[in-house]
Amino acid sequence: MPETATPPDSSPQPIVVGVDGSQTSYQAVAWAAAEAAARGWPLHVVVAFGVQPSHEPWTARGVAEHEAVRDEARRVLAEAARIAHRVAPEDTISLTTEAVDELVLPTLIERSARARMMVVGNRGRGAIRRALLGSVSAGLARRSHCPVAIVHEEPDIGRNAADGPVVVGVDGSQNSLPAVRMAFEEASQRKAPLVAVHAWSDTSGFDLEVVGWEAIRQSEDVLLAENLAGFAEEFPDVSVERHVRCDTPVRTLLDFADGAQLLVVGSHGRGGFDSMVLGSVSAALLHAATCPVLVVRHQPVPR
Known part of the structure; x- marks a missing residue:
């Protein structure tokens, strides 16, 4: 049972952040608090400490251990x-907390149905030893009902937030369009430039024929521009840079994400067909990128 009441369904949709006592999860709290304060959204912090049910009866030692957890x-x-209010003073943010004696991944997936955004650290074994957020970050990104931000442990999380761009991966498919829209929204909110990246090949580029590359690049750049056109008109305050690379999407996006304040990607790309499958590009970026990664499902929750 929850230690504190879950926000009622009639409440404004919050940013929900999962913690486990690890440094990375506290970094996620700091990032989520800054996001909530900037947008005027509520912030809800959840820790889930449940274990798989057992048919064996509870011993006195087991009960004591459970109470300690x-x-x-x-x-x-x-x-x-404390960390959230250090980032966002109490008069600038609405904060609720919840301790749940349930399994962490199902808990976070369930909370995502009533959230604007879920936030977790990319890894960590914290004080709540049975709730390892690092092991569920990909699972949450795969099954969440709303966008999921994966925050990495960086000692100076505010450095990139001050002056870095928002980077978005665009693969030309319908699946990537919600991610493009959210990237424009994030860039507009942050007053940051948007870097739109299209890596059109799944090869390294070193084994491709040089002849004809310029014509291919121009064709792919036209495709990228068409994917951005409507959003650029909707968000005229966002300056956009377009980049086309003949390289693997993961390597290309990591190059541009270095120094960015946020990397936005779809949950799966051209080959994706199952809403339960996290694309190989998105999955790789969750662990390899150093900036926060925002994964947007192709059918996000209506806002």
Whole structure:
């Protein structure tokens, strides 16, 4: 049962951040608090400390251990609240917390149905030893009902946020369009430039014929421009840079994400057909990128 009440369905949709007591999860809290304060959204912090059910009866030792984990969950929430209010003072953010004696991944997936955005760290084994957020970040990105931000442990999270661009991967498919829209929204909100990247080949580029590359590049650039045209008209305040590379999407996006404040990608691309499958590009970026990665499903929750 929750230690504190879950925000009612009638409440404004919050940013929900999952914590486990690890440094990376606290970094996710700091990032989520800054996002919530900037947008005037509520922030809800969740720690899930449940274990797989067992047919064996609880022993006195087991009950004591369970209570110790519950107490640790409360301490993790208190620390998360302290970090959130250090980033966003109490009068600038609406903050609620919740400790849940349930499995972490199902808990976060369920909370995502009523959230604007989910935020977790990319890895970590924290004080809540049975709730390893690093092991569920990809699972949440795969099955969340709303966009998911994966935050990496960087000592100076504000450095990139101050002056870096928002980077978005565009593959030309319908699946990538929600990610493009959200990237424009993020860039507009942050008053940051948008770097739109299209890597049209799944090869390294070193084994391709040089002859004809310029014509191919121009054709792919036209495709990229067509994918951005409507959004550029809707968000005239966002300056856009277009880049076409003959290289693997992962390597290309990592190059441009170096120094970015946010990388936005779709949950799956041209070959994606199952809403439960996280694309290979998105999955690789969750762990390899150093900036926060925002994964947007091709059918996001209506806002």
